[in-house]
Amino acid sequence: LIFVIFYFLLIRPQQKKQKQQQSLLDALKKGDKVITTSGIWGTITNIGKETVTLQIADNTKIKMQRDNVSRVRGEEEDKDKDKEKDKDKDA
Template sequence: MLGLAFAMAGNPQQGAGNPLIGFIPLILIFVIFYFLLIRPQQKRAKEHQKFLENLKRGDQVFTSGGLVGRVEKVDHDLVHLEIAPNVKVKVVKAYIAGPLNPPEPK
């Protein structure tokens, strides 16, 4: 009976070979992940930071909260927006989402 169990067990595996070969697919997945997701996100963040540094009076912007207004004054971390005639609000500079580009007439 014991001999039959050994016969059915099969051959032992050969040496595992180079252990780095098992990591190649993981490395490839990470490289693809970096170029498709991480790098474009870093590029957008850098462009947004540059936009915030170049804010000036008169720029039309919108906030991440949905407010639309014209920049009246830029402080270190605050932006003073005029959202309606004689209605001014202070917004933290980090919450300025982007420039408001009016639609071009056709």
């Protein structure tokens, strides 16, 4: 009984999370705007089997392991980032 409770409280949610992350990595494509596990925002310019190349600024690209992509940015996050830039310019 304890093992069943342990399974549903700890093991099962972790397996779901790993499956979601793997499906996210499998669905990556060129042009996706992503955030890495280290907090770097970039746009995918090239995808390899184990690596991904991100453009993080004009003429600045970095190559990193594909597993380091944390999530794909949505349009709302892009709008929030633009608002922050506008606030910084006004200050």
